[in-house]
Structures are given as structure tokens and as C-alpha cells.
Amino acid sequence: MGRAAVDFWYEFASTYSYPAAMVVEERAKIYEVDLNWRPFLLGPIFKDQGWDDSPFNIYPAKGRYMWRDLERICETRALPFRKPDRFPQNGLLGARVALSLEGRDRMMFTRALFTSQFAHGRDIGEEQVVADAIAAAGCDPAATFERALSTPNRKALRDATDEARHRGIFGAPSFIVGGQELFWGHDRMEDAFIWAAAMNEGL
């Protein structure tokens, strides 16, 4: 049996996915756990639950809390934060691009795009903003867009979203340990890595 890895499931429109994306690689190194970056779309899963908007907009008290909480988390983690004018934003193109990239490129692009949205307040629904994040990750925007928008890659994103649903994911970020144990939320990231480390030590 191989070592238990952590699958990090994230959605670009998800606010709490931002601080998670910025620190998850460091946590994986500290706990010596393999990490898989898994972009997906939360929209179709929210639709299953009868929502056609973010729950943070549908439930205002929850939304007010979330923005204050995100501000606090970013301050604690020394991450820049600027509330974007529009929320939620359209993360479809970003998710397609992320999925079309591999390894370190995917990680670098993901962090760059989250930074655009939540540190610089840019709109990731705009192609230019996505192109800038591709370039920031050291990749070629034109070639990347071509792969990202290809039929197989579009299908791969739908498959990833279906997989998330079947694994019981209902929010982002989510962490799945050893292909099995689900932890939901930025504030449970540490628990996921502790679980993975314990599995790998045979505890």
C-alpha cells in the first residue's frame, strides 16, 4: 500500500480556498505528505442543494461573518487581502486552465489567480486576468488557453466535479486523505495533514 496523500479540492470562486491555497504546500512539506491539487466547480454541487448563488449571499449574516473572518485569517497568516467588488466571480476559465496544467505549474497558476482576486481585487472572470496569472506561473498564455479550452480538458473538469460530488464534497476547500477521509474547510486543513501523517506512521 502506498503512502496516504492529501487531495486539496478547491474552487476559484471560494473565498476560504484562497488562504488554503497559499499555505497548503508548506503544510504538506511540514507533515511530509504528498499533495494533489484538485480544481473543481462548486456551482453544479450548489445547484443540487437548490442554491443558484453563494450561500454567503443567500444568508447575509453568514456572509458578513465570512468577510470579517477572511480578513482576520489573512492578517494572522500575513496574506494580503482586498475584498473584490464582485462576489462570487466566475471561476470556470480559471478551473479549466488549472486542470490543464500539471505539477508545479498548476500550483503556481492557482496561487497567482487567487492572489489576483483576493489580494488585488481583480475579476478572474476576465480572460486577461487569467492570462496574467498564467504568465506569472511562467507558462505561455496562448498555448495554455488552447489546451484548457480543448474538448478533453473541458470534459476532465466535468469529471472532476462529478468525482467531488461522489466523494461527498459539498463545499470548498475540502481535503480528502488517503482517498477516503473528508475534511471540509480552511480551518480543518491542519487536521487533514495530521490524519495523513498518522496513517503513514501506521497509527
Add this chain to the structure above:
Amino acid sequence: MGRAAVDFWYEFASTYSYPAAMVVEERAKIYEVDLNWRPFLLGPIFKDQGWDDSPFNIYPAKGRYMWRDLERICETRALPFRKPDRFPQNGLLGARVALSLEGRDRMMFTRALFTSQFAHGRDIGEEQVVADAIAAAGCDPAATFERALSTPNRKALRDATDEARHRGIFGAPSFIVGGQELFWGHDRMEDAFIWAAAMNEGL
């Protein structure tokens, strides 16, 4: 200006309020922060959000996750756990009793009633179960019920629930630090005490 205290807002029907109630006093002692036990009713606040059942029943994926997560949390904290047959249970009588008790009596009763529900799987909607928890806290059930069911105490519980709503509370457990900073969820308890300790050190 006095020292910042932590207000611990809990609801007896709330699953995550159970582990919080069992460890919150210890956290307050460790961080040397004053703690106020604030029972309230989440039902009226959920009704404002259009829910007439627990979100863990309305959204099954979220519910499945919650039960597994609660089991894990209890295991980690060495708390006994048994999933009750009925969920959510009617916590009205329990909340009235908790509010009618003061200081250590309120804490002891609260922990006893949560233990009945989530460690022994009993139904706290039954008067006898509440009476047993009152006795376990060293109080007299008959005299306590009389105070708990009095008109002023019923009104005090409605007022507490209104206060929770006005303070932006939308779930339980919630922690309010220094009458101002809201933290939602069992998994943010530690953050609430860190915030309180920092306020008290003038950081």
C-alpha cells in the same frame, strides 16, 4: 476598561456544541479568560433563514460529513459519543433550565445534558432526561423547573435569542470576544481565546 471575556453561545440541539461545551471551561482557564455560558435557541434564527429543520438534514452530504466529523472530534478529545436516534432534538426545556441556573450550576447542568444526548443517546426533549441532568448538577429538579418555566425566565430566553440574532450569530456554537468579535464553530474556539488573550495583553 475591563478584561475581554468570551461569551460561549450554545444550543442543546447543536451537535458541535457538545464537544465545545465539554472543553470550553478548560480552554478559558488555560488562556486566563473569563467565560460566560450563554444558552439560546437556534430554531428562530434558522427560521429567519427559511429553514424549518437542521441544515444537516436539509443538506444530506453536509449531514453525513457532520456525523463522521463529530465522531472523529470526540475520539480525538477522548469524549464518549453515541449518535442519538432522533436529530435534531427539542432543546427548549433544556435551554430554559440552563438559563435559570447560574455560575457553576449552569455549566454542570449544560455538560450533563449534552452528555445525556451525545454520549448516552437519550432524548433531551423528555422531561425526565432534563430532570436527571439537573440532579447530576447537584440541583433540585422540582425547584429548578419552577424557576425555569416562570414567565420572566421564558422571556429571558427569548431575549437571549434576540440578542444572539442582533449580534450576528447564525449557528452554534459561537464565541463572542470582548462583546464584539464573533467566531463561529467548535473548530474556531481556540482562535476566540487567542483573540481574547491578545486583547487582554493589549496587543
